[in-house]
Amino acid sequence: MDAELKSAAFEIARRVAACPHSNGCRAEFYGKARSGEQRHIAPVPSPDFIGSRYSGLVIIGGNPGLAHHDIHHANDRHMFDLQRKIAAGDQAAFDELLEFMPRSMAHWPQVVDSDGRQRLQYDIEEIAYVNLVKCGTIPGKGNTHSLFNGTGILNRCWEQHTRQLLELLRPTHVLALWKPIVTLLEGLDYPIQEIEVGYHNGARQLTKDERYATARHVIDSFYGRATSS
Known part of the structure; x- marks a missing residue:
């Protein structure tokens, strides 16, 4: 990653980690809970990731899930500790985070996990x-829209953080973690029509190969490969 991109990315990451809206978003999220519904929101914003050789492909998710296995708990604790340091302006913590995240993501549910990387190459x-x-x-x-509907969380986070990061990254290819994210990006007036787009299909009745079929053309286009059959 060149020095100019890294410097700008660190400044956005610092603002995310020190987000002044966290308490307000937390109150809105809990206020939307239905009777008897279990809800929790992390005390620290989760980081985004930019690879050391980033060159135009961005995978976009809705919002992070929280840990549900031992290794996830350990990885989340480490990431949140680094986020607290980043919030205080610690550049070395940002460097450590970007080095650590690929190992953590290897255990995430899909697309960026070890299996997803192997399937999509x-x-x-x-x-x-x-x-x-x-x-x-x-x-x-x-559905991310449904999860945050009735709050200002999605639009606030988009305007304060995510739009700026995507403008910095200027992706040529976008792979959405789920199909509804494409619709959300359109609703946020992001120029998705100008970018090569695909998505991971999470339909439970599909095999893993079928779930990745709607994503493969984006990866093939990014690498200039012949479209996989």
Whole structure:
């Protein structure tokens, strides 16, 4: 990553980690809970990732989930500790985070995990991973619009953080973690129509190969490969 991009990315990461809206977003998220519904929002915003050789492919998620296995708990604790240091302006913590995240992401559910990287045949250091909303939640799955509907969380995070990061990254290719994220980007007036776009299909009735079929053409285009059959 060149020095200019890294410097600008660090400044955005610092603002995310020190987000002044965290308490307000937390209150809105809990205020939306239905009777008897279990809800939790992380005390620290989760980081985005930019690979050391980033060159135009961005994987976009809705918002982070929270840990549900031992290795996830350990990785989340380490990332949140680094985020607290980044919030205080610690550049070395940012460098450590970017080095650590590929190992952590190897254990995430799909696309950026070890299986997803192997199926799609891409180099994690050549991509960026960006969430529309930075704070991890329970529930952590489902439609992002529905999860935050009735709050200002999605639009606030987009305007304060995510739009600026995507403008910095200027992706040529976008792979959405789920199909509804493409619709969300359109609704946020992001010029998705100017970019090569695909998505991971999370439909449970599909095999893993079928779930990745709607994503493969983006990876093939990014690498200039013949389209996979």
